[in-house]
Amino acid sequence: MKSLVDQVQETLLMGPGPSSVPPEVYKAISQYSLGHLDPFFIKIMDAIKAQLREVMKTTNAITLPMSGTGSAGMETVLVNLIERGDSVLVLINGVFGGRMKEIAERLGADVDALEFEWGTPVLPADVKAQLAAKKYKLVAVVHAETSTGVANPVEEIGKLVKAHGALYIVDAVTSLGGMPLLVDEWGIDALYSGTQKCLSCPPGLAPISMSDRATEVIKKRKTKVPNWYLDLTLLMSYWEGSSRAYHHTAPINMNYALYAALKLVLDEGLETAWARHRDVHLYLIDRFGELGFTMLVDEPYRLPMLNAVVIPDGVEDAAVRGRLLDEYRIEIGGGLGALAGKIWRVGLMGYNARRETVDRLVDALKKII
Amino acid sequence: MKSLVDQVQETLLMGPGPSSVPPEVYKAISQYSLGHLDPFFIKIMDAIKAQLREVMKTTNAITLPMSGTGSAGMETVLVNLIERGDSVLVLINGVFGGRMKEIAERLGADVDALEFEWGTPVLPADVKAQLAAKKYKLVAVVHAETSTGVANPVEEIGKLVKAHGALYIVDAVTSLGGMPLLVDEWGIDALYSGTQKCLSCPPGLAPISMSDRATEVIKKRKTKVPNWYLDLTLLMSYWEGSSRAYHHTAPINMNYALYAALKLVLDEGLETAWARHRDVHLYLIDRFGELGFTMLVDEPYRLPMLNAVVIPDGVEDAAVRGRLLDEYRIEIGGGLGALAGKIWRVGLMGYNARRETVDRLVDALKKII
Numbered sequence: 167m168k169s170l171v172d173q174v175q176e177t178l179l180m181g182p183g184p185s186s187v188p189p190e191v192y193k194a195i196s197q198y199s200l201g202h203l204d205p206f207f208i209k210i211m212d213a214i215k216a217q218l219r220e221v222m223k224t225t226n227a228i229t230l231p232m233s234g235t236g237s238a239g240m241e242t243v244l245v246n247l248i249e250r251g252d253s254v255l256v257l258i259n260g261v262f263g264g265r266m267k268e269i270a271e272r273l274g275a276d277v278d279a280l281e282f283e284w285g286t287p288v289l290p291a292d293v294k295a296q297l298a299a300k301k302y303k304l305v306a307v308v309h310a311e312t313s314t315g316v317a318n319p320v321e322e323i324g325k326l327v328k329a330h331g332a333l334y335i336v337d338a339v340t341s342l343g344g345m346p347l348l349v350d351e352w353g354i355d356a357l358y359s360g361t362q363k364c365l366s367c368p369p370g371l372a373p374i375s376m377s378d379r380a381t382e383v384i385k386k387r388k389t390k391v392p393n394w395y396l397d398l399t400l401l402m403s404y405w406e407g408s409s410r411a412y413h414h415t416a417p418i419n420m421n422y423a424l425y426a427a428l429k430l431v432l433d434e435g436l437e438t439a440w441a442r443h444r445d446v447h448l449y450l451i452d453r454f455g456e457l458g459f460t461m462l463v464d465e466p467y468r469l470p471m472l473n474a475v476v477i478p479d480g481v482e483d484a485a486v487r488g489r490l491l492d493e494y495r496i497e498i499g500g501g502l503g504a505l506a507g508k509i510w511r512v513g514l515m516g517y518n519a520r521r522e523t524v525d526r527l528v529d530a531l532k533k534i535i
Numbered sequence: 536m537k538s539l540v541d542q543v544q545e546t547l548l549m550g551p552g553p554s555s556v557p558p559e560v561y562k563a564i565s566q567y568s569l570g571h572l573d574p575f576f577i578k579i580m581d582a583i584k585a586q587l588r589e590v591m592k593t594t595n596a597i598t599l600p601m602s603g604t605g606s607a608g609m610e611t612v613l614v615n616l617i618e619r620g621d622s623v624l625v626l627i628n629g630v631f632g633g634r635m636k637e638i639a640e641r642l643g644a645d646v647d648a649l650e651f652e653w654g655t656p657v658l659p660a661d662v663k664a665q666l667a668a669k670k671y672k673l674v675a676v677v678h679a680e681t682s683t684g685v686a687n688p689v690e691e692i693g694k695l696v697k698a699h700g701a702l703y704i705v706d707a708v709t710s711l712g713g714m715p716l717l718v719d720e721w722g723i724d725a726l727y728s729g730t731q732k733c734l735s736c737p738p739g740l741a742p743i744s745m746s747d748r749a750t751e752v753i754k755k756r757k758t759k760v761p762n763w764y765l766d767l768t769l770l771m772s773y774w775e776g777s778s779r780a781y782h783h784t785a786p787i788n789m790n791y792a793l794y795a796a797l798k799l800v801l802d803e804g805l806e807t808a809w810a811r812h813r814d815v816h817l818y819l820i821d822r823f824g825e826l827g828f829t830m831l832v833d834e835p836y837r838l839p840m841l842n843a844v845v846i847p848d849g850v851e852d853a854a855v856r857g858r859l860l861d862e863y864r865i866e867i868g869g870g871l872g873a874l875a876g877k878i879w880r881v882g883l884m885g886y887n888a889r890r891e892t893v894d895r896l897v898d899a900l901k902k903i904i
Contacts, residue, residue, distance in 0.1 A: 169563070169798060170579050171791045176567045184787060187568050194538070195788060196565035198545045199556050199737050201866045210539050233739070234603045237783040238764045245762075269763045362784055368568050370602070370739055370786030393614075393762050394638045395607045414606040415731055417739030418553060419564060420789065422540045429538060497570045 177491070178518070180527055181499035182312045182472060183340065184362035184369050185515035187423075191367055194426030195419050202416045210425055211405060211416070217428035218373050221342065221365075221436060222357060224349035228376040230405045231424055232396065233417050236339040236360025239372025241269055242396040243335055243356045246376075246384050247304060250274035255302045255332070257288045259318070260311035261502055262337055270306070273392070278302075284505060285474065287467045288318045290326060297330040304333045310341035312363075313502045315463050315474030315511065317345070324353040333380055339363060342373070343431050344443045344471040344515060355380040361420075364443065364471055366516030367427035370420040431516075439516075443470040446519045450512065453528045457535065462509050471519065473512040474505075483507045486534055494530040546860075547887070549896055550868035551681045551841060552709065553731035553738050554884035556792075560736055563795030564788050571785045579794055580774060580785070586797035587742050590711060590734075590805060591726060593718035597745040599774045600793055601765065602786050605708040605729030608741025610638055611765040612704055612725045615745075615753050616673060619643035624671045624701075626657045628687070629680035630871055631706055639675070642761070647671075653874060654843065656836040657687045659695060666699040674701045679710035681732075682871045684832050684843030684880065686714070693722040702749055708732060711742070712800050713812045713840040713884060724749040730789075733812065733840055735885030736796035739789040800885075812839040812888045819883060822897045826904065831878050840888065842881040843874075852876045855903055863899040 179186045200207040211230075218229045232242050244266065248254065254275045256267045259282040270277045280296055282288050288307060297305070305327045309320045320336055327334040333355040341347050344364030349357055355377040362369035376384070376398070384391075384398055391397040395414065404413040431439055447470035451461060454475055462474035477483055483500060487510070490496045499511035514523070548555045569576040580599075587598045601611050613635065617623065623644040625636045628651040639646045649665055651657050657676060666674070674696045678689045689705055696703040702724040710716050713733030718726055724746040731738035745753070745767070753760075753767055760766040764783065772780040800808055816839035820830060823844055831843035846852055852869060856879070859865045868880035883892070 169795060170575075170582055171563045171566050171794050174566045174569060174575065174579075174791070177569055177573070179568065179570055181570055184568050184570060184784060192565040194540045196561040197540050197543045198561075199548065199553050199731075200543060200546055201548055201550055201553060202738070204546070204860070204866065206539075206543065210543075213539055234607065234764060235783045235786060238603065241762070241764045265763075272759055272761050272763060360784070362568075368786065368788040369571070369784040370789050390641055392641050393610070394634075394641060395603060395610045395765075414604045415553060415729070415738040417604060417737065417786075417789070418731075419737040419792075420739050420786070422543070423788075425540050426538060491573070497573065 175495055178496045178523060178526060180513050180518060180523060181497045182511045182513055183515060185366050185513055186518050187366055187368055188430060188517045190430060191423050191426045195368065195423035197419070197422050199418045202418060203410060203412065207418065208410060210421060214421060214425050214428065215405070217425065217432060218375065220432055221428060222349045222375050223347065223351065224375050226349070226375045226377055228381050228398065228402065231371040231373045231421065233414060234372055235369050236358065236372050238396065239358030239360065239374050240266060240337060241393065242372065242374055242398065243358050244269050245273060245393045245396055246391055246398045247333060247356060247380060248273045248275045249387060249389055251276060252303045253301065254304045254306065255280065255296060257293060257307040258282065259286060259288055259314065259316060260284055260308065261313035262308045262311060266306050266337065284314045284503065285316060285462045287316050288323065290319055290322045293323055294326050297326055302330065302332045304335055306335040308337040309347065310345070310469050310472060312340045312472055314505065315469050315472045316467050317469045321352045328353045333383065340472055343439060345440055349375060361424055361427065364516045365427045365431065367423045370417060371424050443514060443519045446514050446521055446524060447473060449521050450514060450524045453524055457528065457531060471513060471515045473514065474509045475512060476509055481535055489534050490530055496527055496530055544864055547865045547892060547895060549882050549887060549892060550866045551880045551882055552884060554735050554882055555887050556735055556737055557799060557886040559799060560792050560795045564737065564792035566788070566791050568787045571787060572779060572781065576787065577779060579790060583790060583794050583797065584774070586794065586801060587744065589801055590797060591718045591744050592716065592720065593744050595718070595744045595746055597750050597767065597771065600740040600742045600790065602783060603741055604738050605727065605741050607765065608727030608729065608743050609635060609706060610762065611741065611743055611767065612727050613638050614642060614762045614765055615760055615767045616702060616725060616749060617642045617644045618756060618758055620645060621672045622670065623673045623675065624649065624665060626662060626676040627651065628655060628657055628683065628685060629653055629677065630682035631677045631680060635675050635706065653872065654683045654685060654831045656685050657692065659688055659691045662692055663695050666695055671699065671701045673704055675704040677706040678716065679714065679838045679841060681709045681841055683874065684838050684841045685836050686838045690721045697722045702752065709841055712808060714809055718744055730793055730796065733885045734796045734800065736792045739786060740793050812883060815883050815888045815890055815893060816842060818890050819881065819893045822893055826897065826900060840882060840884045842883065843878045844881055845878055850904055858903050859899055865896055865899055
């Protein structure tokens with residue numbers, strides 16, 4: 167029987183992620199596997215940690231890729247920092263804020279949520295009022311809400327959280343590598359991301375970073391981390407120090423891919439990559455304007471890498487997306503929840519954040535609509 | 536700066552895993568990424584489920600690869616089946632039995648352990664006596680104890696567990712694809728494995744399977760699964776049915792690799808692959824005999840794919856393994872715990888279960904020793 171994988175067609179991935187992968191990363195992922203304790207692999211692990219610190223703008227010792235996808239990164243941060251009964255404030259304006267709340271609740275935390283309308287940002291004034299009303303151990307927010315295309319004011323909220331004294335958790339799954347994100351300068355204590363957005367690496371790893379303050383909180387836990395696989399107290403001894411104690415078998419080839427993807431970002435220059443995302447985002451707004459599309463999100467809060475465009479009257483959501491995929495091998499994303507059928511989510515992430523990809527999509531849409 | 540990954544040298548992986556990867560699998564892992572909800576990717580997901588059922592000899596509906604490594608598979612099975620206070624019996628004769636106990640304890644289970652000397656098998660008579668003394672909800676055992684090279688009598692223990700009425704959990708990380716393993720016939724309720732042993736796929740996914748009985752137990756839980764990422768009640772809606780609700784972004788290219796690896800096993804024939812592992816294992820014993828090595832484990836309990844050889848007097852453990860890796864690019868494993876410095880663990884897994892690989896290792900050892 168012919169292999170299904172041999173029949174996979176090249177697809178322009180312009181949805182909410184995964185994004186298309188550059189040739190250098192495909193080459194790296196298919197490099198010969200090494201053992202997970204081979205000194206040369208450990209050298210690659212060390213290089214990845216250094217690369218991640220550069221891309222995250224941090225000096226945090228605990229900066230490494232977890233062996234799972236972005237959601238495992240979210241759970242890692244929460245499961246290591248939260249103990250039963252801890253007071254947690256989650257700022258929610260989309261799917262991924264909601265997911266943080268769900269995970270924190272499963273861990274037995276005392277969770278409050280401040281909710282904001284989907285498509286609008288978290289409002290710092292509301293956060294300030296809430297922090298004045300109650301003492302929290304942790305405050306969590308999503309930087310780039312992939313479900314709505316909104317950029318939350320992470321820097322501004324960080325100042326409030328710092329003044330309050332809580333630990334500050336930021337979801338950077340979609341933002342990392344595609345827009346300014348300064349972990350240390352913004353006072354972020356725990357960050358997690360994914361590989362399949364602006365890093366243009368296949369999904370499968372979740373880069374995380376923990377400040378020294380967060381690391382101290384983990385070390386001083388009264389109870390064991392309930393989740394063994396994501397337990398940083400165990401993982402640190404595999405990723406740090408001289409002993410490199412076996413914890414689990416790292417996904418060797420996925421780590422090769424991440425190394426190559428991070429190298430591309432750093433060779434280009436992080437600030438240049440941010441500017442490229444912003445440029446192509448503005449270009450997309452222009453070109454989609456020609457088609458009669460408007461943007462869901464107000465200008466100051468628009469994400470460059472995830473564009474929520476309002477589907478004009480008369481354009482059929484699923485049918486058009488289906489034709490784009492079938493006839494043109496271009497994937498874009500539909501809306502979620504209340505936004506289903508109302509918006510498309512057009513990703514311009516990493517390798518795909520180029521004017522040519524926007525042109526390819528707009529040209530295809532002109533033929534279909 | 537030159538890429539570190541470009542400098543990776545081909546290495547013969549004859550340790551406890553990962554094992555060397557065949558060209559077909561490297562080709563598959565570097566195939567173009569698709570979206571995780573692309574109908575063609577879902578077709579590949581369905582094909583993987585069907586392949587896994589064949590390789591596991593099961594008709595279990597819930598049979599899928601978890602998006603983590605083998606240890607995540609272990610935790611998936613335990614975290615979904617155990618609720619606080621549940622009585623669990625873990626049979627331990629090596630590292631991985633011990634790890635199951637550790638995870639079950641973190642989940643708040645009432646855990647008893649029956650321990651057996653490392654290098655010897657679990658004794659069914661002792662299991663029988665323990666099951667007569669106390670009622671258990673779950674009994675867990677490792678099929679192929681990678682830390683010692685011992686095959687546990689999983690079929691025989693299964694009969695005792697069935698008579699007792701408990702759920703039967705089996706760790707098949709190292710055994711799957713390399714030795715007889717009949718999930719349905721042996722009454723196994725929950726099985727987990729890894730990709731990087733006898734399937735010769737890079738590490739990064741954990742195939743699992745749950746019997747209908749185990750699935751019912753999960754559906755009737757009184758409490759939510761504490762671990763969100765590994766929650767099968769959520770994952771089922773991504774891997775099953777018509778809606779395919781998004782849970783997390785599956786590691787697309789790792790799934791391609793697993794598909795290709797399973798295809799190789801099934802194209803060869805599962806029974807043929809088992810026989811090949813057995814044949815090359817016997818060949819290794821012969822050839823290592825020439826060098827004065829004996830086997831740690833008694834004949835009936837030896838694993839074919841993980842050979843624990845006793846290091847003869849005068850042979851320096853770390854120095855020889857270091858030279859094997861540096862000069863010959865051959866990796867073998869050292870002993871763990873009390874067996875450190877006393878044994879080597881020589882893997883003959885999947886693609887590497889060939890007489891030529893044994894010859895290459897023995898020839899190199901003859902030159903070094």
